[in-house]
Amino acid sequence: MTLLAQRNTSAVRWFAVVAVTLGIFAIVTTEILPIGLLTPIGTDFGLSSGRTGWLMTMPGLVAAVAAPVVTVATARLDRRLMLCVLMVLLAAAGFMAAAAPVYWLELFARFLVGLTIGGFWSIGAGLANRLVPERWATRATAVIFAAVPLGTVLGVPAGTFVGELAGWRMSFVGLGVLSLLVLGALAATVPALPPLQVTSAAVLRDALRRSRTPVVVTSLVVTAHFMSYTYVTPFLRDVIRPELIGVYLLVYGFAGLVGNLVAGTAAARNLRVTFATCAGLIAAATLLMPVVGRTGAGALMLLVVWGLGYGGVPVCSMGMFAAAAPQSREAATVWFTSSFQAVLSVGALLGGLVVDGASVSVAMLCGGACAVLAAGVLLWSRTQQVSGT
Numbered sequence: 001m002t003l004l005a006q007r008n009t010s011a012v013r014w015f016a017v018v019a020v021t022l023g024i025f026a027i028v029t030t031e032i033l034p035i036g037l038l039t040p041i042g043t044d045f046g047l048s049s050g051r052t053g054w055l056m057t058m059p060g061l062v063a064a065v066a067a068p069v070v071t072v073a074t075a076r077l078d079r080r081l082m083l084c085v086l087m088v089l090l091a092a093a094g095f096m097a098a099a100a101p102v103y104w105l106e107l108f109a110r111f112l113v114g115l116t117i118g119g120f121w122s123i124g125a126g127l128a129n130r131l132v133p134e135r136w137a138t139r140a141t142a143v144i145f146a147a148v149p150l151g152t153v154l155g156v157p158a159g160t161f162v163g164e165l166a167g168w169r170m171s172f173v174g175l176g177v178l179s180l181l182v183l184g185a186l187a188a189t190v191p192a193l194p195p196l197q198v199t200s201a202a203v204l205r206d207a208l209r210r211s212r213t214p215v216v217v218t219s220l221v222v223t224a225h226f227m228s229y230t231y232v233t234p235f236l237r238d239v240i241r242p243e244l245i246g247v248y249l250l251v252y253g254f255a256g257l258v259g260n261l262v263a264g265t266a267a268a269r270n271l272r273v274t275f276a277t278c279a280g281l282i283a284a285a286t287l288l289m290p291v292v293g294r295t296g297a298g299a300l301m302l303l304v305v306w307g308l309g310y311g312g313v314p315v316c317s318m319g320m321f322a323a324a325a326p327q328s329r330e331a332a333t334v335w336f337t338s339s340f341q342a343v344l345s346v347g348a349l350l351g352g353l354v355v356d357g358a359s360v361s362v363a364m365l366c367g368g369a370c371a372v373l374a375a376g377v378l379l380w381s382r383t384q385q386v387s388g389t
Contacts, residue, residue, distance in 0.1 A: 016131045017140045019185040020124045023087055024147035026182050027120055029155025030090060030113055030175050031059055036160030036249055037168040038233050044168070045103045049234050049360075050352030056230050057352070058107050060345025062114025063121070067338040068204055070119040071330065079123050079130075079193035080186070086123075087183040090116040094176030098169040114341070121337040122330070130193060145264075148314045149257040157250035164243060207324075207331035213381050214320035215335070219343040220374035221279050221317070225310050226347035227354070228286045228367035232303075235289070235360045240296050252303040259311025267312070267319050275316035276378035279371045281309025287368035290361035314340075 034041060034055040042052035074082055093112035100106040128140035159171040208215075236245050259278070266274040285306035293299040318336050325332040347367070354363040 013132050013191075014140075015185075015189040016191065017128065017143055019182065019189045020083070020127060020131070021144050021147045022182045022185060023083065023120060024124060024144060025151050025155060026087075026090060026175065026178050027113075027117055028148055028151030029159060030094060030172075030179075031117060032056070032151065033156055033159045033171060033175070035230055036156050036233055036246065037163045037171060038231070039237060040163060040168045041106075045106070047103065048356055049231060050356035053230050053348050053352035053355070054107065055110050056226065056348035057345040058110040059114035059117055060341040060343075060348065062111050063117035064338045064342030064345070066115050066118025067122045067334050067341065070115070071122045071334050072201055072204065074119070076195055079127065079195065080190045082123055083120060083186050083190065084183055086116045086120045087179055087186060090120075091176045091179035091183065094172050094174075094179055098172035098176065117341060118337060122334045127193070131190070145315055145318070146257075146260065149253065149260040149311050154253070157246045157253060160249060161246040164246065203328050203331050204334060207328050208335055211321055211324040211332070211335050213377075214317065214324055215339045217275065217279075217320065217374055217377055217381075218317045218336070218339050220370050220377065221275075221282065221313055222340055222343040223347035223350070224279070224282055224286065224367040224370035224374065225313070226344050226367075227351035227370065228289075228364040229306070229310075230348040230351050231355050231360045231363055234355075235293070235364075236299060239294060239299050244296075248300060248303055251300060252307040255304040255307025256311030259308040260315060261311075262308075263312025264315050267316050271316060271319050271323070272378050272381060274312060275320070276375045278309045278312040278316060279375035279378065281305050282313075283368045283371035283375065285309065285368075286364045286371060289364050 034052070038049060038052050038055075041047075041055065042049055045052070089112050093109045093116065096109040096112070097106055100109060124144065128144060132140045159174070162174060163171040233245055236248060240248065259281075263274050263278060266277075285302045289299070289302050293302050317340065318333070321332040321336040322329065325335075351363045351367070354366055
């Protein structure tokens with residue numbers, strides 16, 4: 001192969017990495033967009049904030065089951081084909097959500113989102129070393145995971161802004177179109193990817209047995225976050241003008257991107273302390289928000305702290321799962337996805353029950369307590385690790 005051909009092949013491989021990243025960006029944005037549109041969606045269907053929050057609960061629950069089931073059921077299929085099929089599902093979910101005349105159909109659209117999350121994340125997050133040469137695999141993985149904070153930085157504020165201007169349904173139309181564009185990018189740039197190692201049920205069971213601490217910590221931190229953050233829009237509507245909410249979420253998202261970058265570097269030196277710091281920042285923000293966040297400046301400051309903390313959670317959580325099951329990266333990714341999504345939905349559901357029964361402020365206090373507990377577990381597990389027990 002000539003030098004020019006090698007360079008062209010390398011460029012195409014990086015385009016494939018970008019295509020997978022865009023796929024995860026579309027998925028993340030679609031999953032969490034209802035947070036920014038909770039009030040208008042609830043108003044349209046005549047629902048309380050807690051009941052509307054089921055739109056966050058549904059995809060998480062489905063994804064938690066879909067991650068291991070889809071991975072095992074499709075273990076012998078080409079991974080490129082699976083990515084494309086799942087992106088078709090995401091596009092259908094976006095258009096269905098935009099057109100749904102009744103709430104149960106809106107929930108079914110979110111069911112399709114859950115299927116996409118469980119399958120795409122479990123397959124796509126571990127593909128970096130198959131798309132680029134080994135020496136670039138770490139950098140490619142970082143690029144793929146950057147889609148998580150980018151979805152928060154760009155996707156959700158943009159969708160919220162469109163929803164405020166043109167109605168929340170147009171936001172989901174835009175996501176359907178984006179999914180079709182990503183489908184074209186995946187089909188054009190990702191090479192055929194036949195399975196190299198079949199992820200069996202036995203492999204998954206072994207990886208889960210080794211991942212008890214990551215599961216516990218991830219459950220606490222993600223529950224803390226989504227019990228509170230799912231209902232941050234109704235909270236902010238009592239503090240600032242509605243048209244400023246998108247701006248506040250954008251600032252939160254940029255803080256999350258910074259948190260992702262900082263945590264990615266710090267975790268390489270001390271993973272558990274970095275994770276505990278992220279949990280501590282989330283705890284500080286959620287516990288102080290009902291008091292300090294009653295002014296525009298106070299709410300903005302705490303959203304920055306919150307974003308810095310949560311921005312590092314996915315990379316730290318995935319790092320713990322990968323360290324617990326180093327022999328099977330896809331199995332580790334499956335349990336990372338499954339546990340993350342399960343507790344995301346549980347956190348949103350519990351938060352909704354608290355919001356309807358008490359208030360958003362009480363939900364934030366409960367989330368803060370979970371984050372404090374997570375930080376304590378992480379620091380305790382680090383002590384046990386150092387002592388060798």
